[in-house]
Structures are given as structure tokens and as C-alpha cells.
Amino acid sequence: MSDALFQILGMNWNRELFPLPLQRGEAVRAVKRYLKSLPQFVWEAAQLEGNPYTFPEVQTLLDGITVGGRxxxxxxxxxGLRDSMKLVAQTVLDGSFAVSKRMACDLNALIARDEALEWGQFRGEGREMSNVSVALGYMSYQPKPTEPGGKNLTTSFEAGISALNAHVTDPSERALP
Structure with a gap:
């Protein structure tokens, strides 16, 4: 089962390392804890992107105070990272959160706004047709090629979601990829 799942997803993890199922609680409580840790999550995501902001500077900015010299x-x-994380919290609270292409595009529109050539859509759905390489921290990834209309990426995304839903019953584990 795992081999087929990981082949479809194009990534893997050691399922033995996660004590599943995880204890579940109320969404309201989970979102409160999530928002309390928001500066940490934003800073960690920014570090993956090579952003030079320090953790105290992120806290200052999220408190509404500009940081000089940046x-x-x-x-x-x-x-943008803050806004995307707040969207996740808001949609979890109002019950509309779903792992979907629409949600992925909405989050990308907030995160990549004014940074990527195009945002809020899959590669190939707009006018930009270049192929990209993605760098995260010390790793890099060569994604599937860009094709007009983005159908290959949409198909891969939908296959991944279907595989997760079919092979991974615990929502905590489904959240890992």
C-alpha cells in the first residue's frame, strides 16, 4: 500500500515513526493554539524561503510595527505567509476547509503574491510556460514540466488527493504531505 501511495505522491515518509492515531480535540481549541504559534510558523516558513527576518522581527511585524532596514x-x-495561515485558521473554524485545488490556489495567491510570475493558479494555467526548479532550505526539487492549461499538474494533484483519501485513513497522517 505505501509503495503505491508514495509512487503517486512522488514523496514518502516513514509511517512507523508516527504514533497514530493522534489525539483529536476541538477545532476551536486547535485553531487558538495554532494562532498563538503563528509567529513561529511564519518565521519557519520564511526561513525555508531564505528570508532574512529574525524571529523577533517577525513577531514585531505581525504586531503591526514595521521593521527598519528590511x-x-x-x-x-x-x-503573505501570515495571511495564508490565517486563511487556513478561518476556513477550519467556519467548516469550509478542504484539501482542494481551489484551496491550494487561494493559499498560493496569498503566499506568492508579487513574488512569483503568476500566482493563484497551477503552472500552465496562465501565460507563463517556463519550467522551474524549487529550492527549500538546503534541498531542491525539479517538478513536472509546465504544459499549456496545466492539465498534467491538475491531474497529478487530483491523483495525489485521491490516493491520500484511499490509502491514509487517519487525517493526522493525511496532513503530513
Whole structure:
């Protein structure tokens, strides 16, 4: 089962390392804890992108105070990450959160706004047709090629979601990828 799942997803994890099922609680309580840790999550995501903001600077910016000497693009990236994480919290609370193409595009529109050539859509759905390489921290990834209309990426995304739903029953584990 895992081999087929991991082949479809194009990534894997050691399922033995996760004590599942995890204890579940109320969404309201989970979101409160999530929002309390928001500066940490934003800072960690920004570090993966090579953003030079320090953790105290992220806290300051999220408190509504500008940080002198920082590039506007770095500041906008921090705010985009914050906005995307708040969207996740809001949709969990109102019951509309779903792992879907629409949600992925909405989050990308907030995170990549003014940073990527196009945002809020899958590669190939707009005018930009270049192929990309993705760098995260010390790792890099060569995604599938860009094709006009983005059908290959949409198909891969939908296959991944279907595989997760079919092979991974615990929502905590489904959240890992």
C-alpha cells in the first residue's frame, strides 16, 4: 500500500515513526493554539524561503510595527505567509476547509503574491510556460514540466488527493504531505 501511495505522491515518509492515531480535540481549541504559534510558523516558513527576518522581527511585524532596514519584498513575504495561515485558521473554524485545488490556489495567491510570475493558479494555467526548479532550505526539487492549461499538474494533484483519501485513513497522517 505505501509503495503505491508514495509512487503517486512522488514523496514518502516513514509511517512507523508516527504514533497514530493522534489525539483529536476541538477545532476551536486547535485553531487558538495554532494562532498563538503563528509567529513561529511564519518565521519557519520564511526561513525555508531564505528570508532574512529574525524571529523577533517577525513577531514585531505581525504586531503591526514595521521593521527598519528590511527589504519590502521580504516584508511582503512575511505578511503573505501570515495571511495564508490565517486563511487556513478561518476556513477550519467556519467548516469550509478542504484539501482542494481551489484551496491550494487561494493559499498560493496569498503566499506568492508579487513574488512569483503568476500566482493563484497551477503552472500552465496562465501565460507563463517556463519550467522551474524549487529550492527549500538546503534541498531542491525539479517538478513536472509546465504544459499549456496545466492539465498534467491538475491531474497529478487530483491523483495525489485521491490516493491520500484511499490509502491514509487517519487525517493526522493525511496532513503530513
Amino acid at each position: 527589504k519590502l519584498s521580504d516584508t511582503q513575504q512575511i505578511l
